[in-house]
Amino acid sequence: MKKAIQFGAGNIGRGFIGALLSQASYHVVFADINEEMINELNEKKSYQIHILDLEQRQETISNVSGVLSNGPDIVNEVAEADIVTTAVGPNVLKIIASTIAKGIEARREAGRGVLNIIACENMVGGSKHLEEQVYTHLSEAGKAYAEENVGFANCSVDRIVPPYQGENMLDVGVESFYEWIVEEPSLKGEVPQIPGMKLTDNLLAYVQRKLFTLNTGHAITAYLGYLAGMETIEEAINNDEIRAVVRQAMEESGDALIKKHGFDKEEHYKYIDKIEKRFKNPYIRDEVIRVGREPLRKLGPADRLVGPANMAIQYGLGHVALLKGIAAAFHYDNPQDPQSKELQEQIAQNGIEAAVSSVTGFTDGSEDHRIICEEYAKTSKA
Ligand SMILES: NC(=O)C1=CN([C@@H]2O[C@H](COP(=O)(O)OP(=O)(O)OC[C@H]3O[C@@H](n4cnc5c(N)ncnc54)[C@H](O)[C@@H]3O)[C@@H](O)[C@H]2O)C=CC1
Numbered sequence: 001m002k003k004a005i006q007f008g009a010g011n012i013g014r015g016f017i018g019a020l021l022s023q024a025s026y027h028v029v030f031a032d033i034n035e036e037m038i039n040e041l042n043e044k045k046s047y048q049i050h051i052l053d054l055e056q057r058q059e060t061i062s063n064v065s066g067v068l069s070n071g072p073d074i075v076n077e078v079a080e081a082d083i084v085t086t087a088v089g090p091n092v093l094k095i096i097a098s099t100i101a102k103g104i105e106a107r108r109e110a111g112r113g114v115l116n117i118i119a120c121e122n123m124v125g126g127s128k129h130l131e132e133q134v135y136t137h138l139s140e141a142g143k144a145y146a147e148e149n150v151g152f153a154n155c156s157v158d159r160i161v162p163p164y165q166g167e168n169m170l171d172v173g174v175e176s177f178y179e180w181i182v183e184e185p186s187l188k189g190e191v192p193q194i195p196g197m198k199l200t201d202n203l204l205a206y207v208q209r210k211l212f213t214l215n216t217g218h219a220i221t222a223y224l225g226y227l228a229g230m231e232t233i234e235e236a237i238n239n240d241e242i243r244a245v246v247r248q249a250m251e252e253s254g255d256a257l258i259k260k261h262g263f264d265k266e267e268h269y270k271y272i273d274k275i276e277k278r279f280k281n282p283y284i285r286d287e288v289i290r291v292g293r294e295p296l297r298k299l300g301p302a303d304r305l306v307g308p309a310n311m312a313i314q315y316g317l318g319h320v321a322l323l324k325g326i327a328a329a330f331h332y333d334n335p336q337d338p339q340s341k342e343l344q345e346q347i348a349q350n351g352i353e354a355a356v357s358s359v360t361g362f363t364d365g366s367e368d369h370r371i372i373c374e375e376y377a378k379t380s381k382a
């Protein structure tokens with residue numbers, strides 16, 4: 001039987017990627033630092049996915065096991081794998097890179113063939129970023145082997161999977177929609193046959209379409225909802241004022257995406273409609289603090305807020321709702337979130353003007369910088 005190693009046994013790992021791999025007849029080994037989760041996977045060997053949507057149903061995911069990603073057995077698992085996927089969060093890729101490199105060296109020594117690695121994270125170029133990190137740990141022979149035998153294929157991964165409280169800690173609650181699009185030209189050897197995995201030779205268009213629409217709208221809903229004292233995405237998106245800003249931001253982003261990638265406008269606006277409906281899913285409880293987590297990452301130049309604003313600027317298009325969303329992100333003050341704490345410390349120490357320029361790259365004195373600071377000053381947490 002083919003073997004898949006899924007780094008990250010969290011929401012997306014169990015609720016989406018690991019599940020598709022298991023359904024494609026792989027034995028899925030989840031690699032995580034959460035010992036309790038790993039023990040439970042090895043004991044139960046299966047779990048339930050609860051589809052939480054208009055149509056409610058359950059899927060049993062079986063043929064799974066677990067391994068500690070920082071333990072002694074993981075290198076051998078990577079050495080024996082047919083595919084490696086990750087869903088650990090963008091900042092963790094550099095941590096697992098040395099382990100993956102050791103696994104690649106072990107494959108070389110054992111004379112094993114092709115391996116494909118797909119980082120399923122909310123970021124542009126996730127697998128290429130992981131590849132760069134892995135290569136820093138490889139010997140010269142390891143690099144030569146990897147160039148020949150190891151494919152790092154970027155992807156776009158879209159399914160809303162918030163934390164779920166079930167009877168069994170392995171169970172997971174998901175929306176029914178999913179989309180996983182993988183960059184085919186970067187795969188090595190025979191293309192893995194995984195029902196539910198779509199292939200493309202134009203990944204950048206899809207990854208930006210998803211990150212600059214779903215994630216843009218979601219993040220703005222979260223930050224405006226948090227500002228208004230709301231707990232969930234559903235509550236926030238059902239507020240008319242918030243919905244209007246979120247909708248306008250997704251359309252501004254959409255108009256820039258249409259210009260850049262040549263998407264059909266009518267089709268793209270239908271894509272936005274569908275996303276708005278997904279945010280309103282009453283069967284899922286998704287908290288604004290989850291969706292707004294790690295605001296410094298989300299305010300980064302290539303990410304879901306500043307990325308589409310810069311794209312709109314590049315094409316001379318309107319982007320005022322995106323700037324309102326950026327301003328709201330600067331109000332995100334959650335002491336449980338280290339990046340939120342750091343952001344609030346920067347604002348307290350240096351002032352909002354300096355924080356906006358250092359975090360977003362919009363320079364002090366520019367029109368966009370001025371609007372963000374004005375919008376920030378107009379609002380305060382309820
Ligand atoms: N939850 C969602 O709806 C979606 C999440 N994503 C992306 O998927 C990635 C994972 O997100 P979630 O599953 O929501 O997060 P999560 O927090 O539920 O899962 C992350 C998992 O990674 C594990 N982990 C942390 N450090 C590790 C290490 N060194 N080695 C192995 N495992 C480690 C954690 O213990 C945890 O189980 C993120 O990049 C996120 O942006 C993408 C689309 C949807």
Ligand SMILES: O=P(O)(O)OC[C@H]1O[C@](O)(CO)[C@@H](O)[C@@H]1O
Pocket residue numbers: 122157158159160161214215218219290291292293294
């Ligand atoms: O996982 P991140 O990048 O922190 O962002 C949360 C976002 O990712 C998702 O989990 C899924 O794309 C969304 O629910 C949300 O937009």
